[in-house]
Amino acid sequence: MRPEAPAFEELTVAVPGGDLTVLRWPAAVSGAPTVVAVHGITANALAWGQVARQLAGRAALIAPDLRGRAASRTVRAPYGLARHADDVAELIGTLGLGPVRLAGHSMGAWVAALAAVRHPALVERLLLVDGAVTFPLPVGVREADALAAVLGPALARLSMTFPDRAAYRAFWRALPAFAAGWTAETDAYTQRDLVGTEPDLRSSCVPEAIREDGRQVMVDADAATAIHRISCPAELLWAERGLQDEPQGLYDPDRIEAAALDPTRVSVSPVPGTNHYSILTGEDGAAVVADRLVAERAVRE
Template sequence: MSQPPLKPEELTVPVPGGDLAVLRWPADQPGAPTVVAVHGITANGLAWYEIARRLAGRVTLLAPDLRGRGASRSVAGPYGLARHADDVAALVAALGAGPVTVVGHSMGAWVTALTAVRYPELVRRVLLVDGALSFPLPEGVREEDALAAVLGPALARLSMTFPDRAAYREFWQRHPAFDGSWSDGIDAYTQRDLVGAEPELRSSCVLEAVQTDGAQVLLDREAAGAVHRLPCPAELLWAERGLLDEPQGLYDHQRIELSGLDGDRVPAALVPDTNHYSILWGEAGADQIVRRLLADVSAAG
């Protein structure tokens, strides 16, 4: 069902290399808590549109476009997960919002965990959504091959051009993860990614940023270890299926065990009937995320 457009405020926060673009959905009541939401590797702040809609003003939601993406594409490198964590911390400090809950999806979950480890005074709780866990590669699988498998579809999109906005919309509507679930929010999110002029529109994502960040998701020891050193309460939600809606998701019970996650410190919960994207956009996943964020708000109150 189509929903009324939900337009956030657009802010900028100075960071080394430029001004970071931040989307802000304000709370309805003064003094409401703040949640910072961190998107995935080729996404942008409007990835959190559906979460913002369901939160319905009960918190202030801040969602940056990470450097090298969206309206932050001109923020200079160097890139990397620690740099993104520094940017998230700068955002919280600049807006005087801390300590906050931070929620991250996919690569954003690694950034979220790193932010909590590097800036414990600014983060009081984290929610990790289908990300943040690294686990040993299967025997015989090279790191380079695993990286190519993870980044391949994303890198292919970054090399493409589109004659108009309708063509980009049609490209995403054919994506297996969005099959039958198109919405105004997904449309706004995907359209935010476009830069350039017709007939050569392209993704806003900077190739170097995606390559650097993707390599660190798989290979960086600090990033891999962050989830095991969290100084605050945390929880992981994981999707049943993968990026292309394939049966094997990023995680399963065996992979979570192999990661060495301490389930007492960071409980991990499967969200059934979700894929890597629909855990944010579909009813089942979005409801779980919002329920946990609001439970945290109630506990804080």
Template structure:
């Protein structure tokens, strides 16, 4: 069966400060497992469209728009990775899901690991996609400079306005990690981010949320420690290329080895070839690798590629 990635159900879950918007792609079998998927720092729940398609009804996929983004942009602060983790826990609790597999991409991987650490009774297993492993900043390097360099256009757009939806589409089509793979699904994902009225349309992402969350990705000790304190098994996938499709990726085998991950916790760590930071979610190779990890536990020992 082919799951429609562009037409998920939409629901809301109450959290402190408002109602969290959640996208739901239902399973075809009522007894199938449920997976909660956590997006990146300036993304929204529709980023999981290709994973939903490839799950093909074998599991229910729930993807919230994190507070300060997408249809949850009106959910007030405070922000921060622990706050997002508690929101994910609130989602699992509100829907009475029991111990649940949680997957996170980019910043969402830190949130996923923190959810498991802060709420161990609610998370059965985690899959971490191009995130969750923290390395210290070089001496003298400022966090805001790193955020600007790493996020690039994704961060720059937060201070921009757009006269119409086509202008926003053209902005994303010029992104080196987006344009070559452009599709109706990527278009829908980026358009979900747009709010306001013409000629002053803008990103739904709240700048304060991105700044607070980004600083914690780089510097927060609780977030950095989470992957080393997982109370359940975790699996790590990382992309071959970076956020701008450049050869310098966030991770490589040497850096992952240096991170000292506990093989009893992170039971598999694997490079996904021919992917960048974004296509690891929506490219064929990346989404299939994610789905395979989601549908079954990984190998019994580490596999650092």
């Protein structure tokens, strides 16, 4: 039986440039850990909805809409991974949460690693989900071309309009990564992205934010080295398939080995049967993420 979908509350936290919108799923038991969770480059806080369901109150889960996305789209520039990391620190401090278990998916994993480096007193442990390990661009490949190739339809949709919410739902459901695993939480996550009025609905993502954040994921040295500079225990979970459910994911054993992660600091675990999205939004992937978040310590393999 599926665990009951937990209710969440929506609040705001003042950060430089505006008010960051934050979702909070409360813990159901006294003494439960607190998790702050950071979404990916064109996502929003409800990307963590399935993880919240799988946690079933075993932890308090707090997830912001990053500046330039969803209900935080009006928070002004500058953007960039360090700015997001500092926003996360501001959230932790304002809500009196620290030290927390900090998680990040995709771009959010780079943000989480940077937050742990820039604000180590606020982070007790890291869970990095299919992100935070950077590889050099192939010779001759431009940053913009690389970002478009990696993100595919997720990036292309930012220049599209949709006549109604059903059309946006159909767009997402047709993508290979979601074809076999659509849930109520996936639906809520994708619908949260829409702004405007019919028949002119569009993604909430601010193009300038996506361009700057994507550029830094690709080439920023501070972001690339963050996973090697963290001082708290960390675990990297990686999906075996890619953003479009292709057989080659972002990572594989050879790429992980090439990254030369410190095994005393960062443990690494594959999550079989998942792609870049379903490792977070699918029931099986989210169950692994949730269990790792409430484990007594990072898993060593």
